[in-house]
Amino acid sequence: MKRISLARRNALLSSADVSWGVGALALALIALLFRLIAPNLFWQATAPAFRVADFLSEKNHAVFSSFGDSAKLAAKNEQLLRENAALANENHALLERNMSIEALARLSSPSIVAGVVARPPASPYDTLVLSRGSDAGVTLGQEAFGEGGVPLGVVSSVLADFSRVTLFTSPNMIVDGWVGQATLPLVVYGAGAGVMRASLVRSAGVVEGDIIFAPGPGKLPIGTVVRVDGDSSSPSVTLQIRPAVNPFSVSWVELRDTGPTFVAGLSWATSTEL
């Protein structure tokens, strides 16, 4: 009797089909173990790869920008130079004023400048990995400031040589703040992908372009209302807020202790891991 022989196949795992997948999974597991066992060493090993990626990204940006219309770019450049000169003057005046206020309030706490190793959108959780850690004096709860002294987020975990900042746009972040010139109090929620949201009663009259402030040393702008959503029959509106500094392009931050008022106005989680 002739027997029909059917080759036995495992539909789920066949060595020829999944070899690259198995290799990738093994690599990911090794990376995970490395991070869990020696987190500081892990970041020392991976930081150069992030720097190379940053360098390549900058080069690509420059190449694609060069395809733009040169006349339009020259006009834009001239306009930006004028704006820059005006802002520099304004900044100088504000700096003088700030120094006198700091001298009065004795708020001159030391600050730490840290380079950004990883940032969104490569980092999917709206966090920054910084190249300074506890050895440089970074501590949990310090506030991170971007260019122009704009608050960006809070230090949420610290290692010896690296630290992580959870941005105000992170989905886990809740900040007590104010909106507009009338400084109406509101609660700002991180919505991920570089966006924040807040709800407010319609009668407050918040409009597009109003500034959102957070506590720091004083009242600091963290973003701008870019859209006001809500049904006209609803008593409340949802504010879509864009951060004052684009977290996707930040390359350095300044870390400072901003006192208990700021920390009390936050809801966030800290970690001993990175």
Added chain:
Amino acid sequence: MIRGLMTLLTLASAVAFPWPLTAFLAIIVAPFEPLVPIAAGLFADTLYWTPGSGFLPFFTLSGAVLTVVSFFVRSRLSTGRIGG
């Protein structure tokens, strides 16, 4: 060889490119290499996830779901063939 390159590119994109591109590459590779999505998700969370940045490691879970779906689809397609 193409599968190998795509696998490596997916993992490298977790470091070098925005995460939506990593997710896109993982979806492209999934039918051919079902374990790559979970590997890429695990790698991305190894790099970026902390308890403070979200309740669950979202990318590992998403990768796991995509891997399960890929295996299921492959198993359905494989049962239609005799021999091999």
